[in-house]
Amino acid sequence: MARLPPFRIEQWMDEYQPTAKHDLGETCSASLSIDGLLALSENKDATASDILNSAAIQDYGEIRGTTALRNNLSRLYSTKVGTPLAPDNILITPGAIAANHLVFYALIKDGDHVICHWPTYQQLVTVPESLGAVVDKWHSKPHDNWLPDFEELKAMVKDNTKLIVLNNPQNPTGAVLPKSLLVKIIDFAESKGIILLSDEVYRPLFHGISPMDKDFPPSILSMGYNNTIATGSLSKAYALAGIRTGWIASRNKDVIEKCQLTRDYTTISVSKLDQAVASFALSPDTIHALLSRNIQLAKTNLELLDRFIVKHDEFCSYVKPVAGTTAFVKFERDGKPIDAVALCKAVHEKAGVLLLPGDLGFGDEFKGYVRFGYVNQTAIVKDGLEELRKFMRKEFDDLPVCE
Structure with missing residues (x-):
């Protein structure tokens, strides 16, 4: 296993x-x-002590994840499908970043594609590379609403292609791979016997x-x-984010077993307290209000960002x-x-606004791109965009451009 490069993001x-103010x-x-x-939940009798079960002994607990949490996830993945997903086909991990790492470590070997x-x-590129795999990037097209070309995917597959990695919804663009394209990908992968990994960490925030x-x-x-x-x-x-609870779910039980064998060398189990909070959040009494709250935040705040971009459309564009x-x-x-690194450093120093330069986070092909996170509290987004507006008026013309 090669040493991993710095994780730039x-x-x-x-x-x-x-040190960011906004x-x-x-x-x-x-x-x-x-x-x-608790305030969101329909279970108005529940208390923090009920969730955390403060009298419970804090041992390792159920190694693969608590029954309650895996049952709730099973229910979510089994909605409107012909074949329910069994709780035993789910493995709880310390966040999705650990889940992805375990999948790669369990399935990828030197020489795989x-x-x-x-x-x-x-992570989705550098970890398999560190394990000796050759990783090719299937590029989304900004001029086509960030959709990738299915024919390009077909042409990329080799005899040793082990895994196709999707990110749906996509970070950083906020685009989705539509059902019609997913059907094509599934049919093609199945015809070739290729495993599909979909990082769905932003699902179901539609x-x-x-x-x-x-x-x-x-x-x-x-x-x-x-x-x-x-x-x-x-x-x-x-x-x-603070409870650090994620999961691996698969229709193939053998995949889960391989990931569990790898997991024995890393975390052993996930905090019982974290899983208790996660289970409460994903329970039928809570999940609908929780998602409704976050989807409404996204809609409200995205309109603020959209108005900012429209107002500055001579300098800004996006899908x-x-x-x-x-x-x-x-x-x-x-x-x-624009030199996005210079922009993001200057706006942090002079306006206290945190942004991420796209070329630093995603490669030189994305010069001029900046990733915004817009589902923070609305007041934070509103104030941050106002400070960015002032910066654009006073400082933007002095920023360097990329040749």
């Missing part, structure tokens, strides 16, 4: 987030306290596409192919997100992309 956030870089829905979670939907979270839409994207586990894996967590769509918490905005001047 996480290093940027670690350096600049603590956080437009946060990719989680505005985080909740346990009291806030992996195809990764791009742009996406750096705010610009309706479940009634014919192209509304179902979970990868709902599409009839056994060799599919979904990873997720409570961080993004469920506003509970309006339909899901998730992030938008990928391109800044230009005189037809040339």
Whole structure:
């Protein structure tokens, strides 16, 4: 296993987030306290002590995840599908980042070929590379609403292609792979015996596409192919990043067993307290109000961002997100992309606004792009955009451009 390169996004956030006054870089829905979670729940008799069961012994607990939490996840993945997903086909992990790492470590070996939907979270490329795989990027097209070309995917597959990695909804663009495209991907992968991993950490935060839409994207586990894996967590769509609870779910029980064998060398189990909060959040009494709160935040705040971009359309452009918490905005001047690293450093120093430079986070092909996180508290987003507006008026013309 090769040494992993620096994780550029996480290093940027670690350096600049603590001192930001206006956080437009946060990719989680505005985080909740346990009291806030209780206030949303229909179970008005529940207390924090009930959730945490303060009398319970804090041992390792159920190694693969608590029965209550896996039952709740099973219910979510089994809605409107012909074959329910058994709780035993779910493995609880410390966040989706650990889930993805375990999948790669359990399945990928030196010499394998992996195809990764791009742009996406750096981990989904660098971890399989570190394990000796050759990773090719399946590029989304900004001129086509960030859709990738299915014919390009077919041409990329080799005899040793082991895994196709999807990110749906997509970080950083907020785009989705529509159902019609997913059907093609599933049929093709099945014909080749290729495993599909879908990082669904931003699911089900859909705010610009309706479940009634014919192209509304179902979970990868709902599409009839056994060799599919979904990873997720409570961080993004469920506003509970601090409890560090994620999961691996698969129709293929052998995949879960391989991941569990690998997991024995890492975390052993996940905190019982964290899982108790997660289980309460995903319970029928709570989940609907929780998602409604976060979807409404996304809709309200995205309109604020959209108005900002329209007002500055001589410098800014984007494909309006339909899901998730992030938008990928391109800044230009005189037809040339702005130096996004310089922009993000200057706006942090002079306006206290946190943003992420797209080329730093996702590669040189995204010069001029900046990732916004817009599902923080509305007041934070509103104030941050106002400070950014002032910065644009006074400082933008002095920023360097990329040649």
